[in-house]
Amino acid sequence: MEHAPVIGLIWATVGRATDRELVAQFQGGDASAYSEIVHRYQNRVFTLALRWMRDHAVAEEVAQDVFIALFRSLGTFRGDAKLSTWVYRVVVNHCKNRIQYRRRRHMDRHEPLEGVGVDDDSPRRQLASHAPGADASRHRSEAEQLVADGLAQLDEEQRMIIVLRDIEDLSYEEIGAIMDVPRGTVKSRLHRARTQLATVLSRRIGAEDVL
Amino acid sequence: MLESPANEDLSAYLDGELPPEASARVERALSSDPSLQAELEQLRMVRSMLSKHGRVEAPFGFKARVLAAVADEPAPISTWRTWLRRPFGVPIEGFAVALAALLVVVVVGNREQAGDGVLPNNFDAPTPAGEQVIVNPERDAARAQQRQLSLPEPEATPAPTQVDKGEADSVTTVVRGGSVEGLATAADTIPSTDAPDIPTAVTVPSEGFAAAPSPEPVAQPSGTAAGDAPALFGASYRYQVSTSDPDAAAQLLRLAGRYGGRVSDPSGRQVTASLGAGDNGSYRVQVPAENLAEFGASLRALGSVVEHPDDRIFASSSVTIQVDLVQSAP
Known part of the structure; x- marks a missing residue:
């Protein structure tokens, strides 16, 4: 029993796949690796999106789009950069484009970004309820x-x-x-x-x- | 107060991003300048606040929604797999058709060579080395007729592979890790490159950053509109709720009822009677997928919720959540 912490530590070290290993597993067709990547990055991606967009609903849209884009692109990820760097760049690109897109539509001329919800022509996503208590x-x-x-x-x-x-x-x-x-x-x-x-x-x- | 260009070095010094000589210069300045020390403390305070309180958790159920959103996506294919699908720029289906055609030619040719499309009866009996084969056409024809009556054709003659356009337009691949049902079913059909594009829902212009994927048109799971049936993709969760409330199980039962859910114990028996103190433990709650967010939010009201990473996605309109009510100190 006294070895349990050591064994646990070893297991945690060995059992936790690196980002690179997860990408390789995903590229090999193991879809569960993607689930782990989402789990690993969801808070980071959401934090970045929320800090940029300053609106929970929009941030979740952006974060979902980021993970969908990752799903489509991870197959060709060569690993030249760290996965985290790559993920952050995707977030930054999505946020920038979202802001530019909305500016072009003059959506922020009369309404502050914080108050704007889902764009009219944006895809329907499954979003969390923001009813009292949910946020x-x-x-x-x-x-x-x-x-x-x-x-x-x-x-x-x-x-x-x-x-x-x-x-x-x-x-x-x-x-x-x-x-x-x-x-x-x-x-x-x-x-x-x-x-x-x-x-x-x-x-x-x-x-x-x-x- | 922090306007001088040299003060930029103060931030970099705090972050350990200065080369040694610049770092030493800042340290010398700090040792003789109390105002610089105060500035450094302010910067340290900002950094500390952000690092402690800046992170935001993704909304409840976010991961499940992402996995549901990609459930309809084709299975991931790496570059070498892409090459395998189009070796030398030719779709693999083309090679399959060519191979099938070649087989047809070889088999038909053999049959014609053997006489009237019927193989000699010694075709499936290997001839012992050195033994002479005596060919008797009349006997062979009679035996062949007998074989045709008693044996299924393919055992004697490999049937030419029928490849129609429909088959040639798709190739089936098996996705490992069958337990992750939501991302792709065990056998997932990848549309050929000639197939029509996935309908797009929104186009966000891309620019800059060539290495990372630019925002693309996002294809959403079909049928998310209200009233569409089984468009919802359910998810199986496991959540650990640490609570100091001894009656959390009773509350869980009430909450599940409020959101149209059913509670069962680990053995699968439905729990209908009211639960009381000491009943905290593991339960399985099945709720309609559309109520997931609200139910999840209400779970958070019971205590702190930890999401376990072993989510499974199933194609169904209800979500099964394992809720572990763990007693914590008040």
Whole structure:
């Protein structure tokens, strides 16, 4: 019995397939690997989409589209980049395109993005109910609300960079590859984003409360 | 206060992204400048807040909805599998037809060579080495007639493969991991490349980033419109609900009833009587798929919910959820 933790650790290490192994399994026709990939990335993809789109329903649409695109494309994924980097790039592309698409349709001229639901001509997806109680964000802590509010003050690019760095813990190199900007740009935008966020948060709470 | 270009290095220093000499420079500045130290602390505070409170959980049932959305998609095919489907740019179906035609030619040719399409009776009896075969046409014809009456034709003569266009237009592949029924059935038919495209629902323009897939037209599972029958793809979940409420089982029963669900115990017996304290354990709840989100949300009201990764997808209009009610400290 006393070896159980060690055995558990070994099992966890051995039993958990790497991203690369999952992709190989998927390419070999093992569809269960895709299920694991979705499970592994759903929160990351949804977080990124929500922080960018700032609307739960739209973020879920985007996140679903991202995973559908991955399903269609993983068969040709060569593994030159890390799967995570690839997934984030797909999210960024989808978010950018969604914003541009809606801007072209002047949908955000009179309505803020936060208030806009599903586009008229978007496909029907199976979306979660956002009835009272269904939205976990309604129960989120004050600190989470502060973070959401603070991030909302940043422009899209800054928001993405700070999310990728401070929430997803990616390196400047990876962020640059995902956002398609030089490393120096990541560095300067990240600093500006943090400074701006620090100002917003400091106005709302003292640093002691946060730390 | 953080406007000077050098302060950009402060963020990078915090992230360990500076080269050693630049890092040393920042450290020297920090040691002699209290305001710089305060700025660094502010940046650290922001980073800490985001890392602790920035992550958002995907909505309840998100994964199941994704798996349902791709349930109609063709099975994944890697590049080498793609090549196998179109070796040298020719669809594999073409090779199949050519092979079948070749077989027909060979078999018919043999039959004609053997005489009137009937094989000699010694065809299926190997001739011992060195033994001379005496050919007696009359005897062979009589025996052959007897064989035709008593034996099914294919055993003696490989029937020419009939390949019609319908068959040639599709190729069947077997998807491993049969337990993941939702992504593809065990034998999944891949439409040929000549088949009509999947109907598209929306086109999001793509740009930039050539390596990653750009947003494509998204094909949705058919029949998601209200009133369409069996368009729903059910999912089997397993959720662990940690709750301090000893009456959680009773609440689970009420919730299931509210959403048109049925509760059964692990042995499959339906639970109808009210449950009380101490009845917390594992239950199977079957709810209509359209009520999944609401039911899931209500589950979260019972306690903290952990989704297990071994979801299974089944093509049905109801969803079976295993709910493990785990007693937690109040």
